[in-house]
Amino acid sequence: MLVSDFDFHLPEDLIAQQPPAERGASRMLVMDRATGSVRGSTFADLPSQLRAGDLLVLNDSRVIPARLYALRTLRREKEQPTGRIEVMLTEAAGDNRWHALVRPGRKVAIGEILVFPNAAGEIELKAEVLERGEFGDRLLQFEPVDDFYAALERIGHIPLPPYIHRDDAVADRERYQTVYSQERGSVAAPTAGLHFTPQILDALKASGVEIARVTLHVGLGTFAPLRVDRVDEVHLHQERYTLSAAAADAVNRAVLEGRRIVAVGTTVVRTLEHCAREAAGAPLQPHSGTTEIFISPGYQFLLVQGLLTNFHLPQSSLLMLVSAFAGRERVLAAYKHAVENRYRFFSYGDCMFIA
Structure with missing residues (x-):
């Protein structure tokens, strides 16, 4: 079949x-x-x-509000963030690790640090890229925070399916x-x-x-x-x-x-x-x-x-x-x-x- x-x-x-x-x-x-x-x-x-x-x-x-927006830092020791990317969490992998789809992901390399700011520019989450897979897949190691899901609620977006051609709304x-x-x-x-x-x-x-x-x-x-x-x-x-x-x-x-x-x-x-x-x-x-x-x-x-x-x-x-x-x-x-x-x-x- x-x-x-x-x-x-x-x-x-x-x-x-x-x-x-x-x-x-x-x-x-x-x-x-x-x-x-x-x-x-x-x-x-x-x-x-x-x-x-x-x-x-x-x-x-x-x-969960799994669609996030991050800023890239090219090396661990580099503190100044660079370009903005979309990070879609796809599956929890334990110990503050998540699989994610990164877009555009072609240049996001292993070892990069991604920072996730809120509307005021304050860093809510930070993650290192541990592994790189196909079709934009990455394994991210997040730094521990008091309440990871509360941070997602503050900075994340509802992951509407790709066939819904609009941004998510409050509703x-x-x-x-x-x-x-x-x-x-x-x-x-x-x-x-x-x-x-x-x-x-x-x-x-x-x-x-x-x-x-x-x-x-x-x-x-x-x-x-x-x-x-x-x-x-x-x-x-x-x-x-x-x-x-x-x-x-x-x-x-x-x-x-x-x-x-x-x-x-x-x-x-x-x-x-x-x-x-x-x-x-x-x-x-x-x-x-x-x-x-x-x-x-x-x-x-x-x-x-x-x-x-x-x-x-x-x-x-x-x-x-x-x-x-x-x-x-x-x-x-x-x-x-x-x-x-x-x-x-x-x-x-x-x-x-x-x-």
Whole structure:
């Protein structure tokens, strides 16, 4: 199977550049995965699509202000900063180390010191370049500060995806987060969760739906183009996850009792399916780890039986995951229907419920 088998025509004007005026007001395409039939609805109707006893699993990762601007210093002993560059944090590497994409990065060498000033020109953060990789990737060692994430909040910008062609705004600090986000670490939002409001969550609980939370910190690899031609050559970046004791217990009980498990977003699918494969048929145990699981057509799902998801990029690993869940031809037909009916695509766009 080729990556190009997952291409589709998408008019540029259907890519949502702003969130809907009200959270939870998006359209929702409801798809029967067995037949491929689709019908239009709204996200506010989600409680009627779920059944009492369903287990709805959310990703509670919180997006950090990962887009920073730094000044270069060419040598450790040189104190006067030089040119301004963009630094996008992509993944924590422990001990004040972060992987980052640097732009323009061609001349940023190992051993350089990057300084990160605030609006007043005061240095908030300082980092040394330890390693240099492909496509602008660098490993940075930050000098310790009292509260690294507080510094990011002061000087960082929300890392809107590359297909949103505008600078981040103040409103994005709230709208590019789920209302249940808690664990800091993502550099991209788990976007299927952006539709939820506290009221809709309350309505789901009142209707007998059980809700559990896992954590998977989304990396920029979710937007990275696939640089191979064949699907079996795709390799994803690792992402960190945590399966809490409460989540493991909720999933185990749902499996034992034959209740449906519904994932909110592809990040939850990847977390649950990775954990199920690691457990090899045994009950899930609480733990943390990393996953690079790639799900494409032919994959046999072990836990997930329902999926709420946004509309994804052509030729993307996320579209392949959805196609594995509901069938490539059916999913592409549903996407064609969505284009013809002018659904809004990608992070700030509309959603699909597949069951």
